[in-house]
Amino acid sequence: SLVDDPSGDDSLSLEEQDRERQRLFGILERLVKWENSNNPDVLAAARAEIDRCFPDGPPPILDPFGGGGAIPLEAQRLGLTALSGDLNPVAVLIQKAMIEIPPRFAGRPPVHADIDTDLTTWQRAQGLAADVEAYGQWMRDEAERRIGHLYPDATGPNGEKLTPIAWIWARTVESPDPTWNGHVPLVASWTLSNKKGKPKVWIEPVINRATQTITYEIRTGGEPSHERTVDRGNGTCIATGSAIPGDYIKAQSRSGLMGQQLIAVVGEGQSGRGYYTPSDRDSEAAHSGEPPWKPEGRNPEKLTGGTVFIYGLDEWWKLFTPRQLTALTTFSDLLSEVRERVIADAAAS
Ligand SMILES: C[S@@+](CC[C@H](N)C(=O)[O-])C[C@H]1O[C@@H](n2cnc3c(N)ncnc32)[C@H](O)[C@@H]1O
Incomplete structure (x- = not known):
């Protein structure tokens, strides 16, 4: 000691x-x-x-x-x-x-020209901290200006404004059952929230047999109406109960025939976190984004224990939605840009 x-x-x-x-x-x-x-x-x-x-x-x-x-x-x-x-x-x-x-940076003042503070002397890393905050705010504001339109606010069930913070997706495949014409979801759990002392929040897939379509509703209380539709790689057609073999799912995915469907959105509002059924606007926004660049190159076969490569997700960019790629590219561009700004401000200060 x-x-x-x-x-x-x-x-x-x-x-x-x-x-x-x-x-x-x-x-x-x-x-x-x-x-x-x-x-x-x-x-x-x-x-x-x-x-x-x-x-x-x-x-x-x-x-x-x-x-x-x-x-x-x-x-x-x-x-x-x-x-x-x-x-x-x-x-x-x-x-x-x-x-x-x-x-x-101990004891040094910030280099950002426009810092709102009462401090006149800068101790320890206070100057650096003020810079991190100011340039971070610039990056946040600039990101909102460039890609904020891809993330529209939503209106909750009681008319309250919600900011989406997570999007719950389901992978989908064409049902192999000839009596159902269309894609069916592969979902490992319909439960969204299962907190002690609170009613369960879950997604109900509403199956319209006349139009052979499936929509999704958020339910609070009680138990999910449906069992999971995928387990250890094997699926079940939610509409007909037919088995969907794992090899069929992999073959569909490798041929680029797997789909993805937004089934719930998590939003944060004044009264806390809420779950809601995605509107057409949410789905359109989630599918939007035109990344100017994408990370090419094969990912390792053993990535995440080999669970993605076998589905044909064999290049890095295939792991992301276009909107995710747009956001990641925007932030990485902003990082290079903020660096140039910091250097210029430091030289001028
Ligand atoms: C328990 S954490 C240390 C926590 C740290 N003492 C603290 O108080 O925050 C142990 C760390 O050892 C690292 N580690 C494990 N094997 C190592 C190795 N062979 N060489 C270097 N780092 C290693 C792990 O990545 C992990 O971050």
């Missing part, structure tokens, strides 16, 4: 050792409080103890399995040089964002 327990100090009686131990515990108790994260007095008290034990300066700390970076961050807070890594590149990215980059 950095600071030894006083039991090793023979010059102290047992009572004195215990008093010293309680004093050190007191520092720890103040140090672990969230509200003391940046309290200079508490940090100075802890650093003084480390300095007492390492008169020539404390050793650096190395955490090769750093994960989210809590250990190197704490070490840095205590004034130690912290080195960390991880097998997972996402963990390394988080570590860079938390531990490596902020200290480089």
Whole structure:
């Protein structure tokens, strides 16, 4: 440890050792409080103890399995040089964002020209944080301007405004049963929400035999009216009950004959989260988007345990809807653009 327990100090009686131990515990108790994260007095008290034990300066700390970076961050807070890594590149990215980059900007003002603040001096990473917020806001606003029309707001069952946050899709195939003319959904669960103490929310497929069409309604309370229609790759025709063999589903998909149908939308409004039946406008918007670019190249056969390649989803772009590709391309374009803006603003500041 950095600071030894006083039991090793023979010059102290047992009572004195215990008093010293309680004093050190007191520092720890103040140090672990969230509200003391940046309290200079508490940090100075802890650093003084480390300095007492390492008169020539404390050793650096190395955490090769750093994960989210809590250990190197704490070490840095205590004034130690912290080195960390991880097998997972996402963990390394988080570590860079938390531990490596902020200290480089310590005490520096933001470079964005239009920051709304009362601060006149910039401590620690406050300037960097203000920049991240301001440029992040620009990216958000610009994304809304460029692709917001692809994500229309919706009106909930009681006329309230809802912002869609998730779209529930069903893959569909042509029913192999000759008595049903059209696509049928492959759905592993009709339940949308199953929270303790609240009525279940589920999707009811409404089968119109006269027109041989299926529409979807959201129901609250009771149990789903239908069993799942796909299980371990094998399907059941919801309209006729006929089996849909897994090989038939894969062959349809590989031939580009699998469809997708929006069956529910999750929206957030003033009264919380709600589920609603997609309108024609929702379906049109979900199918819209013309990405200017798509990620080409074959994906690995073992991707997600081999569950996509066998369905003919053998290139990266096939894993996304055009609207998803449009959104991803927009954000990646904005990232390059915001970089140029930051460089120009920094040069001018
Ligand atoms: C339990 S987490 C670490 C949590 C971290 N101490 C914290 O407080 O946030 C363990 C980490 O070790 C990483 N890991 C596992 N095997 C590894 C290896 N062979 N080399 C490097 N990192 C590895 C994992 O990716 C994971 O992020």
